[in-house]
Amino acid sequence: QVQLLESGGGLVQTGGSLRLSCAASGRTFSNYAMSWFRQAPGKEREFVAGIAWSGGNTYYGDSVKGRFTISRDNAKNTVYLQIDSLKPEDTAVYYCAARLYLSHSTLSDRTKYNYWGQGTQVTVSS
Numbered sequence: 001q002v003q004l005l006e007s008g009g010g011l012v013q014t015g016g017s018l019r020l021s022c023a024a025s026g027r028t029f030s031n032y033a034m035s036w037f038r039q040a041p042g043k044e045r046e047f048v049a050g051i052a053w054s055g056g057n058t059y060y061g062d063s064v065k066g067r068f069t070i071s072r073d074n075a076k077n078t079v080y081l082q083i084d085s086l087k088p089e090d091t092a093v094y095y096c097a098a099r100l101y102l103s104h105s106t107l108s109d110r111t112k113y114n115y116w117g118q119g120t121q122v123t124v125s126s
Contacts, residue, residue: 002026002115004096009120012086016124020081022096022117030074033102036081037110038092038122045095049081050107053100059107064090086124093119 008020020036035050049070050059058070069082079096097113106112 002032002098004098004115004117006094006096006117006120009094009122011123011125013125014087016086018083018086018122020083020094020096020120020122022079022081024077024079024098026077028100029077032098032100032115033104033107034070034072034079035097035107035113036068036070036079036094037097038090038094039119040089040092043092045110046092047108047110048094050104051079052104052107053102057104059104061108083122086122088124088126091122091124093121095119 003025005023031053033053036048037045038048039045047061048064049068051070051072067085072079096117098115099113
């Protein structure tokens with residue numbers, strides 16, 4: 001069983017930055033593929049960024065490439081999402097997700113994840 005706890009959301013102005021964190025329980029964090037998704041009101045949950053469990057390769061949704069950076073610290077059981085050049089359309093609840101040994105080819109598929117955090121709100125004002 002893995003529990004995920006996100007933090008770092010808030011209200012920022014357009015062009016600002018935030019760093020989201022997701023702390024995971026458990027002793028095998030390094031074996032979990034980790035991803036961030038987001039969901040805006042009235043929209044489907046959208047893949048934002050993912051990081052593989054093996055090799056640490058990173059993957060991004062098209063709408064955030066070049067602005068978002070995902071990273072992980074296995075010693076701290078934590079995955080991060082650095083968000084730069086924020087836009088009003090980035091406003092959403094951001095969720096952390098985890099799946100043991102998930103293939104990098106399916107990181108963007110939200111149905112593959114069995115552990116989710118409660119979400120953290122990011123609001124970008126224009």
